[in-house]
Amino acid sequence: ARPLQSTESPLSTDEKLTPESDATSYNNFYEFGLGKGDPKARSGKFKPTPWTVKVDGLVSKPREFGLEELLSFPLEERIYRMRCVEAWSMVIPWTGFPLAALLDTVEPLGSAKYVAFETVVRPEEMPGQSGFFQPLDWPYVEGLRLDEARHPLTILALGLYGKTLPNQNGAPVRLVVPWKYGFKGIKSIVRITLTERQPPATWNMTAPNEYGFYANVNPEVDHPRWSQASETRIGEGGFFGANRRPTLPFNGYEQEVSGIYAGMDLKANF
Amino acid sequence: MAQLQAALPQRLRRVSVWALYAVGLIPATWGFWLGATGRLPGNPVKEFEHLLGLWALRFLIATLAITPLRDLFGINALRYRRALGLLAFWYVLMHFTAYMVLDQYLNFAAILEDIARRPFITIGMAGLAMLIPLALTSNRWSIRKLGRRWGKLHRLVYVIAAAGALHYAMSVKVVGAQQWFYIACIALLLAWRPLRPLFMRRKRAGAGGQRVTPDQI
Numbered sequence: 001a002r003p004l005q006s007t008e009s010p011l012s013t014d015e016k017l018t019p020e021s022d023a024t025s026y027n028n029f030y031e032f033g034l035g036k037g038d039p040k041a042r043s044g045k046f047k048p049t050p051w052t053v054k055v056d057g058l059v060s061k062p063r064e065f066g067l068e069e070l071l072s073f074p075l076e077e078r079i080y081r082m083r084c085v086e087a088w089s090m091v092i093p094w095t096g097f098p099l100a101a102l103l104d105t106v107e108p109l110g111s112a113k114y115v116a117f118e119t120v121v122r123p124e125e126m127p128g129q130s131g132f133f134q135p136l137d138w139p140y141v142e143g144l145r146l147d148e149a150r151h152p153l154t155i156l157a158l159g160l161y162g163k164t165l166p167n168q169n170g171a172p173v174r175l176v177v178p179w180k181y182g183f184k185g186i187k188s189i190v191r192i193t194l195t196e197r198q199p200p201a202t203w204n205m206t207a208p209n210e211y212g213f214y215a216n217v218n219p220e221v222d223h224p225r226w227s228q229a230s231e232t233r234i235g236e237g238g239f240f241g242a243n244r245r246p247t248l249p250f251n252g253y254e255q256e257v258s259g260i261y262a263g264m265d266l267k268a269n270f
Numbered sequence: 271m272a273q274l275q276a277a278l279p280q281r282l283r284r285v286s287v288w289a290l291y292a293v294g295l296i297p298a299t300w301g302f303w304l305g306a307t308g309r310l311p312g313n314p315v316k317e318f319e320h321l322l323g324l325w326a327l328r329f330l331i332a333t334l335a336i337t338p339l340r341d342l343f344g345i346n347a348l349r350y351r352r353a354l355g356l357l358a359f360w361y362v363l364m365h366f367t368a369y370m371v372l373d374q375y376l377n378f379a380a381i382l383e384d385i386a387r388r389p390f391i392t393i394g395m396a397g398l399a400m401l402i403p404l405a406l407t408s409n410r411w412s413i414r415k416l417g418r419r420w421g422k423l424h425r426l427v428y429v430i431a432a433a434g435a436l437h438y439a440m441s442v443k444v445v446g447a448q449q450w451f452y453i454a455c456i457a458l459l460l461a462w463r464p465l466r467p468l469f470m471r472r473k474r475a476g477a478g479g480q481r482v483t484p485d486q487i
C-alpha cells in the first residue's frame with residue numbers, strides 16, 4: 001500500500017474511525033474464502049497492478065481506464081459508516097472519487113437506466129474461486145440504478161486510511177455505496193456496463209428472499225435469519241467495550257438519499 | 271476389547287474422567303479470557319459464540335463416536351461418554367448464554383422473537399431444550415431409577431445432534447466445507463445406529479466360529 005493524496009469532504013462523518021487493523025482483517029470477500037480472516041490471510045498472491053476497468057454498454061464513448069487514469073481523478077477522503085448485512089458496522093475513511101465523474105467521461109445514452117459491475121475472476125490468485133466448494137457463481141456481479149450510481153455519495157474507492165487499498169479490501173478499485181448493505185460494494189472491479197434492464201446481482205440471485213436488489217439499509221426489514229434493527233460496531237474492545245446500537249434508515253444517510261426512492265415501497269423493494 | 275481401560279490402573283481411571291472435564295472446559299475459559307481482555311479480533315462476541323457452538327458440536331460428535339469406536343475398533347471409552355455428553359450440554363448452554371447476555375444484552379423481546387421467528391434459532395433452542403432432561407438424568411440414581419426407559423430417553427441425543435448440525439448449517443450465508451464436514455460426521459455417526467445390529471450379528475457369528483475351545487487352553 002502506498003500513500004494517496006486527497007482532499008477532505010463535507011460528506012464525511014465525524015464518528016470515531018474503526019481501527020485500521022480491524023477494517024483490514026475482518027472482511028467478507030468470498031473470492032478469498034468464507035472466513036472473516038481469509039481475505040487478509042489468503043490474498044497474498046493477488047496482483048492488483050497492472051489493472052484496467054472496461055466501461056461499456058449504453059454509452060457514447062466506451063473505453064478502458066488504466067489504474068493510473070483512475071488515480072488521476074480528483075481524489076477525496078470520504079469517511080463513511082459501513083453497515084454489513086450481517087448486523088455489524090464500521091466507520092472507514094475511503095479515498096476515491098464520485099462514480100458520476102467516471103460516468104460523465106463515457107457519456108451514458110438516454111436509454112441507460114442501470115449500471116452493472118463485475119469483479120475479476122482469477123482462480124490462480126483467488127483461492128476461494130477454486131476448489132471443491134464454490135460458494136457463489138463467479139464473477140461476482142452487482143448493480144445500481146443509474147440515479148443511485150450518479151448520487152454524490154456513491155464513490156469508486158482506490159484507498160482507505162490514506163493508502164491504496166489492501167487486497168483484502170478490494171484492491172485496486174471498488175464501489176462504496178454507504179446507504180446500502182456492504183455486499184453492494186463490489187470489489188476488484190474489472191467491468192462497468194450501462195444497461196437498460198436491471199442487471200443481475202450475486203447475492204440477490206443466490207438467495208432472493210434474503211438479499212434484495214436494492215439492499216438499502218433498513219432497520220424495519222429483517223433478514224429472515226436475524227433482525228436488522230441493531231448492529232455491533234467492530235473494534236470497540238472486548239465483550240464489554242462492544243455495544244449494540246440501533247441501525248438507522250439508509251444507514252444514517254436518509255436525508256441525502258430518501259428523495260430518490262420517493263413513492264417506492266421499500267419493504268417490497270428491499 | 272478393553273485395552274484402553276486395562277492400560278490404566280483403577281485409581282487413574284477415575285482421575286482421567288475428571289481430567290477430561292477440566293481439559294474440556296479449557297477452550298471456553300481461554301476464549302472467554304481472550305474476549306474479555308479485548309484479544310479476540312473483529313467481532314469478539316460472535317467469535318466467542320461461534321467457538322462455544324463449535325465445541326458443543328465437537329463434544330456431541332465425540333459422545334456419538336463412543337459406540338462405533340468400540341464396535342469397529344475395539345476401543346472401549348465408555349467411561350468417558352457421560353463426561354463428553356455433559357460437556358456438550360455445558361457448551362450449548364454457554365453458547366446460548368453468550369448469545370443472550372453478550373450479544374443481545376438480555377433484550378428478551380428480541381430473544382423471544384428470534385426463537386419464534388428464525389428457524390435456525392428455533393432448531394438450536396429445541397436442541398438445548400432436549401439436552402436438559404438428558405443432563406438431569408445423567409447421574410447413577412436416574413439410570414437405576416429409570417431402568418430401560420433411561421436408554422430410550424437418551425436416544426434423544428440423535429435428534430439433538432441432527433438439530434445441532436442443521437442449526438450450524440442454517441446459520442451461515444453459504445454452506446461451506448467446514449459446515450459440510452460437521453454434517454458428514456454427524457450423518458455418519460447417526461447412520462451407524464440402524465446398521466449396527468446387522469454388523470454386530472455378523473461380528474458375533476464370525477467370532478463364534480473362531481471361539482477358543484476349552485481343550486486348547
